Amino acid sequence: MNIVLDAYLDNNLGDDLMIKILVKHFPQHEFFLYSNSSAVKNTFHGIENITVKRIAERKLDFKKADAYVTIGGSRFQLVSLKQKFWRLNRLKQLSRLKRQKIKIATIGSNFGPFSGKFAVKLAEWELRKNDLVTVRDKEAADFLHQFKNVDNYHLADDIVYNLDSIYSRNYPQKSGLGISAYRSIRAPEYNFENYKYLAALADQYIRKTRKTVKLFAFDSENENDVVAALHIYDLAEEKDSYEIIPYLGAEEHFLQEFEACERIVAIRFHSAVLADIFEIPFLPVAYSNKMSNFLNDRGYAGPVTELKDMNRDLCVDTLAETIINGGELFSDFTYDHHNASVHFDELEKILNSK
Structure with a gap:
């Protein structure tokens, strides 16, 4: 079966892991991704059932596609006029695919933010065209519940909880602090204050x-957390005790280094998921509803820091002690008690249906 795959392609570890886990689960199918970036193409080089093609080729490939699958969270942000206009064009495309009898699925999603009722309506119209929708948090499931004509949807833990299909844990002796460096392209006015605070926090920990x-x-790539890491390092005083670990398309070394940490400051959503998988106590830092929903679904009642509040007004010494002591950090780990396989189980039913 030929499957056109729609994903966020930016050499982003979380999104790339979801893609790699998906295609590993379905070796009998051929998956097609579309990007003009040679760096992105290199990320998926060597995976037998993935082909990365130029964006201009996608329209022609739809003529021979059997399914169209959108994977990943944060794919339904409808705030700006540009985002709404893009969604209208996407609706036209989905209507054409529907007429061609191509199976349509959206898996591993969450929703928002939205600006106005029309934005919500656009999301509903798109979701109604899907044969399957799977979501990763309860807020997303509740959002879908309001739509009478969106009925084949399922709530399951994030797709990355299926990590053991592509990565074998090492169970190393854990030591030191890991920080998920983050460069915001949506609220850049806070970035440098965040960098200064994280450098001071890390120095205090050291x-x-x-x-x-x-x-x-x-x-x-475009979001470029490497720049954030370099800024934090440049602002730090205890430079000899820092390492920068960039994800450049190959996940093995990155995950090994992450797994070896004994504490994590989790800013990126998937840094929290990985800390949970590797059973590392972590301090959650929220910059969107993704982190908040994840924590709410697990009944976490400990400290949550808003990224925009990581500035001179937040006491570095107190937060460093919280991290070191660990008692208030997220540590109610999922272990093997997750249902992340639901995303693929339900997708398989759709792909095998007549």
Whole structure:
């Protein structure tokens, strides 16, 4: 079966893991991704059932496609006029695919933010055209519940909880702090204050523990967390105790280094998911509803720091002690008690249906 795959392609670890896990689960199918970036193409080089093609080729490929699958969270943000106009054009495309009898699925999603009732209506119109929708948090499931004509939807833990299909854990001796460096392209006015605060926080951790700090850059293209990591390092005083770990398309080394941390400051959503998988206590830092929903679904009642509040008004010493002591951090780990396989189980039913 030929499957056109729609995903966020930015050398972003979380999104790339979802793609790699998906195609590993369905080796009998051929998947097609579309990007003009040679760096993105290199990320998926060597995976037998994935072909990365130029964006201009997608329209022609739809003529021979059997299914169209959109994967990943944050694919339904409808705030600006540009986003709404783009969604209208997408609706026209989905209508054409429907007429061609191509199966349509959206998996691993969450929703929002939205601006106005029309934005919500656009999301509803698109979701009604799907044969399957799977979501990763309860807020998203509740959002779908309001739509009478969207009925084949399922709530399941994030797709990355299926990580063991592509990565074998090492169970290393854990030591030091990992920080998910983050460069916001939506609220850049806060970035430098965040960098200064994280450098001060990491320096304080190093002075109190004499352990290393790893700065993890989850995205290395347009969003470019590598720049955030470099700024934090440049602002730091204890430079000899820092490492920068960038994700450049190959996940093995990145995950090994992440798994070896004993504490995590989780800013990127998938840094929280990975900390949960690897059973690492973490301090959640929220910049969108993704993190908040994840924590609410797990009944977490500990400290949550808003990214925009990570500035000189937030006491560095107190937060460093919270991280070191660990008692208030997220540590109610999922272990193997997740249902992330539901995304693929339900997708398989759709792909196999007549």
